[in-house]
Amino acid sequence: MTKQEFYTNLEDIADAPAGSVQGDELLRDLPGWNSLATVMFLTMADSKFATPVPAAKMAVCKTVADLVALFPGKITE
């Protein structure tokens, strides 16, 4: 998956306008980033990367870039 595709997926999950996610955003600033969005993000990680993301790792993510860093080698430029 490319970074742009990852951002688009994240926009869908967090109900953010298309093209609004660029990587540096704080998760708390995304309009629909809540506990449900977290759960939806985990299913996205499961379906696209077949990678379980420990909840403790998710909990310390503050930015979109932090989320990208959860999948080393799996998200290309």
Next chain:
Amino acid sequence: MNCIFQNIEVRGVAAALPAQVLELSSLSAEYGAVEVQRIIASTGVEAVRVAPSNVTASDLCECAARELLRGMNVSPADVDGIVFVSQTPDYILPATSVTLQHRLGLPTGVPAFDIPYGCSGYIYGLFQAALLIHSGACRQVLVCAGDTILRFINPKDRSVRMVFGDAGSATLVARGTGTAAFTIYSDGSGAEQLIIPAGGCRLPKSSATAKESVAADGNTRSAENIFMNGAEIMNFALREVPKVIDEVLALAGWPKESVGIYGLHQANKFMVDYLAKKARLPKGSAPVGMARTGNAGPASIPQMLTAVRDEFPPERRARAVFCGFGVGLSWGACAVELGSTVILPPVEMNAA
């Protein structure tokens, strides 16, 4: 634990709902209209049922049980076992199942068990009934599963307030000729992921446990309120649910496509749909029947069965697989035959 019985029949299922409905759209002023609509769209829950303070889970189960026995023309005298599955019992003691024995007019000779489980509880309840019957101790066991969990939810905790609802159910399990296969797991290492910390003997209620605070997830709750780590529970479900379904199918010797209905615990629509996809269940075989009721914990599967009974007539539910997962952590699945099972429409219970 894997176990298969060849002499178990699920004779009937009924559910009772509190008459009071909380439309989640009414929470817009509190949480914001956009946020509320976003959550409704994802969870599929538009409204939840709310039991008044004088109605308990056992009241709802009693209502469902009376409806079931009346609808099936079964005398209480012919029920010789009762199991009550709930996280919201009437008392610390006595066991609520014993009070239900009396209230329902069952013989004093019945063994009565309380099983304090939530979202996996229906599987546990059916398993206990199957054991009682298979052992020869009982011929016909009533499994009453229900919760009034809303009274443990902090109104300022939107992570759970907009999903859970109150409900009760009753299922009549009897000696017969059907297959009932069970696969059950427990993992107490996850106990803290879904918990009401205070109110038991480990942490009795006090002024300190009643004190609310804003948690790391931004929601407000006290130690006397339910806490659910949604991310941990989702990971747990993703890891275990497809596996346990495959295991119980293998135990029963049923091909996946031969099962007409997969009754997954009705956590929310998003989870049910995703888990059905991940488990590669046949399209349309894992219904969601919680849009107007919410996640009813141990009653969620029987409540769903009553909600979708018209879409799943007997021939379509001849083979059924149920899967519950949650508090404990605990999870399990069972494969049962529902082709001759009477499933009644849900009934509403008005407070006295």
